[in-house]
Amino acid sequence: QVQLVESGGGMVQAGGSLKLSCAASGRTLTDYRMGWFRQAPGKERDFVAATSRSGISTYYADSVKGRFIISRDNAKNMLYLQMNNLKPEDTAVYYCAANRGYSSYNIPQSYDYWGQGTQVTVSS
Numbered sequence: 001q002v003q004l005v006e007s008g009g010g011m012v013q014a015g016g017s018l019k020l021s022c023a024a025s026g027r028t029l030t031d032y033r034m035g036w037f038r039q040a041p042g043k044e045r046d047f048v049a050a051t052s053r054s055g056i057s058t059y060y061a062d063s064v065k066g067r068f069i070i071s072r073d074n075a076k077n078m079l080y081l082q083m084n085n086l087k088p089e090d091t092a093v094y095y096c097a098a099n100r101g102y103s104s105y106n107i108p109q110s111y112d113y114w115g116q117g118t119q120v121t122v123s124s
Contacts, residue, residue: 009118093119
């Protein structure tokens with residue numbers, strides 16, 4: 001199995017940027033489709049972005065399209081999320097996740113392994 005550890009969260013003003021990182025260990029990252037999800041207090045865990053095993057294909061939630069960029073470095077076993085033009089509604093705990101299979105990339109139930117999450121807070 002794979003272990004995932006997120007980092008890079010913090011507090012930022014609206015319009016600012018943050019880059020989240022997710023370090024994987026235990027298995028090579030190329031075995032997994034990877035995704036980012038987020039969860040705000042009292043809300044469900046929502047899809048943010050996903051990338052194919054090669055990194056060639058990427059997918060985004062409509063709410064972040066054009067502002068966030070997902071990328072991966074398989075040689076370093078790393079996943080990233082560059083977040084630009086942040087808005088207060090982006091405030092949430094952000095999780096990276098690994099999917100062994102080929103099921104829907106945008107639902108949490110498709111993912112087999114999860115990190116512990118990193119808090120992102122955007123002030124207005």
